[in-house]
Amino acid sequence: MKIMKNTVEGFKNEIDLKIFENRLAEINPTCFLIWKVGVNLALRVSDVLKITVEQAENYLLTGNYMAIDKKTGKINHVKINENTSIAFKEALELRKKAIVSEENPFLFVGEGNRTSKSKKHITRQAVDKYFKIAVFDENLNIRVGTHTMRKTWGNLAYSKGYKLELIMKRLNHSSQSTTLLYLGITDSDMNKVVAELNI
Numbered sequence: 001m002k003i004m005k006n007t008v009e010g011f012k013n014e015i016d017l018k019i020f021e022n023r024l025a026e027i028n029p030t031c032f033l034i035w036k037v038g039v040n041l042a043l044r045v046s047d048v049l050k051i052t053v054e055q056a057e058n059y060l061l062t063g064n065y066m067a068i069d070k071k072t073g074k075i076n077h078v079k080i081n082e083n084t085s086i087a088f089k090e091a092l093e094l095r096k097k098a099i100v101s102e103e104n105p106f107l108f109v110g111e112g113n114r115t116s117k118s119k120k121h122i123t124r125q126a127v128d129k130y131f132k133i134a135v136f137d138e139n140l141n142i143r144v145g146t147h148t149m150r151k152t153w154g155n156l157a158y159s160k161g162y163k164l165e166l167i168m169k170r171l172n173h174s175s176q177s178t179t180l181l182y183l184g185i186t187d188s189d190m191n192k193v194v195a196e197l198n199i
Contacts, residue, residue, distance in 0.1 A: 010151025024134040031130040036087035038149035045146035
C-alpha cells in the first residue's frame with residue numbers, strides 16, 4: 001500500500017490540531033465552523049457546504065444529522081455531539097450577520113461584494129485556501145486540504161482505540177484498505193508492528 005507524495009493528511013497530533021483551529025478561527029470564522037462541523041461528523045466538504053439554515057436548525061432540534069451523501073448517494077445519519085451543536089449555533093448566529101441575498105438558503109456563505117447577491121454557499125476552493133493559510137501561518141508540518149476534516153476524524157478515532165470497522169462504517173468506506181489509506185497506515189507500519197511484537 002503506497003501513499004502518494006501530495007496526499008492530503010489528517011491531524012494525528014492534538015496539539016497541532018488545536019493550534020490550527022485557533023488560527024483558522026482568527027482568520028476566517030466561517031471556515032472554522034465548517035471545519036468543526038466537518039471534523040466532528042466526518043463529512044466531506046461538499047456535504048458540509050450544502051447544509052441550509054433550515055437543516056441546521058432541524059439538526060439542533062432533533063440532535064441528529066441526516067442527509068444524503070453527495071458523493072455516494074447513501075443516507076448519512078448520526079447523532080450530533082456537543083461540539084457540533086456549538087458549531088451549528090455559532091454558524092446560525094454568524095449567518096444572521098452575513099450580507100447575503102434573502103433567497104440564499106445556505107448556512108455557510110462567503111464574504112465580499114459578490115456574496116450580497118449570491119444564492120450560493122462559500123466555495124470549496126475558498127475553504128481549502130483558508131485551511132492552507134492557517135497551516136502556513138503556524139508553520140505546521142502537514143499537507144492540508146478540505147479532506148483533512150475526514151482524515152483527522154479517522155486518525156483521532158483510531159488513536160483513541162475505536163475499532164477499524166466502526167471507523168470504516170462512519171466514513172462510508174466499502175473496504176478496509178480504503179480506511180487504512182485514510183489513516184495513513186502503510187505496509188512499513190504493518191512490518192514494524194510484526195517486528196516489534198515478536199511473540
